Amino acid sequence: xxxxxxxxxxxxxxxxxxxxxxxxxxxxxxxxxxxxxxxxxxxxxxxxxxxxxxxxxxxxxxxxxxxxxxxxxxxxxxxxxxxxxxxxxxxxxxxxxxxxxxxxxxxxxxxxxxxxxxxxxxxxxxxxxxxxxxxxxxxxxxxxxxxxxxxxxxxxxxxxxxxxxxxxxxxxxxxxxxxxxxxxxxxxxxxxxxxxxxxxxxxxxxxxxxxxxxxxxxxxxxxxxxxxxxxxxxxxxxxxxxxxxxxxxxxxxxxxxxxxxxxxxxxxxxxxxxxxxxxxxxxxxxxxxxxxxxxxxxxxxxxxxxxxxxxxxxxxxxx
Numbered sequence: 001x002x003x004x005x006x007x008x009x010x011x012x013x014x015x016x017x018x019x020x021x022x023x024x025x026x027x028x029x030x031x032x033x034x035x036x037x038x039x040x041x042x043x044x045x046x047x048x049x050x051x052x053x054x055x056x057x058x059x060x061x062x063x064x065x066x067x068x069x070x071x072x073x074x075x076x077x078x079x080x081x082x083x084x085x086x087x088x089x090x091x092x093x094x095x096x097x098x099x100x101x102x103x104x105x106x107x108x109x110x111x112x113x114x115x116x117x118x119x120x121x122x123x124x125x126x127x128x129x130x131x132x133x134x135x136x137x138x139x140x141x142x143x144x145x146x147x148x149x150x151x152x153x154x155x156x157x158x159x160x161x162x163x164x165x166x167x168x169x170x171x172x173x174x175x176x177x178x179x180x181x182x183x184x185x186x187x188x189x190x191x192x193x194x195x196x197x198x199x200x201x202x203x204x205x206x207x208x209x210x211x212x213x214x215x216x217x218x219x220x221x222x223x224x225x226x227x228x229x230x231x232x233x234x235x236x237x238x239x240x241x242x243x244x245x246x247x248x249x250x251x252x253x254x255x256x257x258x259x260x261x262x263x264x265x266x267x268x269x270x271x272x273x274x275x276x277x278x279x280x281x282x283x284x285x286x287x288x289x290x291x292x293x294x295x296x297x298x299x300x301x302x303x304x305x306x307x308x309x310x311x312x313x314x315x316x317x318x319x
Contacts, residue, residue: 004192004193007188007189008186008189008190008193011181011183011184011186011189012215014179014182014185015183015216015219016182018175018177018179018182018216020175020219021174021175021204022048022176024173025169025171025175026048026168027040028163028167028171029165029168029169031159032165032168034176040235043141044259046062046236046238046239046243048172048175048176048243049241050215050216050228050240050243050244050247051183052183052215053073053076053213053214053248054208054251055180055184056068056069057069057073057248057251058251058252060252061253061255061256061258062177062224062255066236066256067261069256069258070260070261071206071209071272072210072248073204073248074206074244074277074280075207075210076213076214076240077244077249077280078276078279078283079208080241080244081237081305082305082306082308083211083218083306084217084218084221085180085221085287085299085305086303086305087302088234088297089219089297089298089301089305090299090302093302096291096295096296096297098292100235101238101291103143103147104239104314105238105288105292107139107143107246108245109284111133111246112245114132114136115133115245115249116277119272119277120277121137123251124258124259124260125249125257125258126259127257127259129253129257130249130250130252130253130255131176131250133247133250134246134247134251134254136250137242137243137246137247139262139292140242140246153311179219182215183213183216186212187208187209187212187213190209191212196233201318203316206269206316217236217237217240221236238287244270277309279312283308283309286304286308287305294297
């Protein structure tokens with residue numbers, strides 16, 4: 001147990017430093033190409049911080065632990081939205097570029113409708129569904145890159161502006177590597193600690209594993225806020241949510257198809273269908289709809305979202 005705790009701490013240190021370098025590199029690239037930070041956050045940063053989810057879900061699916069592969073994707077979206085995005089909103093609410101936000105939000109809900117439809121009506125994620133999800137990922141990246149070319153230039157200035165493109169790219173790569181290693185240490189050892197306490201695998205996937213693999217987004221969000229890049233933080237969360245459905249689930253399902261797990265029952269139904277997926281959709285609606293309608297975020301969202309998250313976790317541990 002002592003070794004698990006020690007490795008857990010090492011993983012946390014890797015995440016913190018990796019997040020710091022990754023944000024520096026991402027914002028540096030954004031400034032070099034005069035790109036909006038929200039778009040960089042929704043693409044480059046999101047891919048980097050979603051790497052832990054990809055590795056964990058794929059490994060879980062291939063080794064027969066479909067509950068972790070399935071629960072990690074949904075749980076990470078819930079954690080990203082109701083906990084991590086809430087920090088951004090609570091600390092620094094303000095105006096949002098609705099035009100820039102519209103694309104990742106639209107693609108997320110398109111993917112969510114497909115994902116939800118498969119879960120409710122088919123109950124089985126086939127390899128074909130995995131390819132469809134990966135196809136959405138490709139279309140999103142092409143659309144976003146095209147959008148970047150037509151976007152207004154980002155503001156210049158700051159210490160990142162003085163670094164060369166090569167240095168910024170090195171920071172991106174090293175930061176992503178540290179994030180991946182740190183998240184792996186956290187998830188592996190955090191799961192062992194949780195199992196030692198007698199927590200079921202389904203609950204581990206939706207809470208401990210989801211929180212562990214979402215720590216890169218949390219570290220990136222906090223680091224971005226400290227460095228004054230709030231748009232990068234929000235873009236990262238929304239982009240990561242989309243990638244959890246289309247990239248994380250797409251890769252794991254394409255390699256090892258699986259059925260919707262049913263490890264617990266709520267109101268006489270599979271708990272995933274009456275709790276997990278509805279909470280995921282509700283959290284994203286609560287975060288994005290007010291921003292798209294009013295063009296700004298408020299601290300009310302930053303309060304309601306964590307309430308939703310902790311209520312969700314509380315119910316998970318009582319099932």
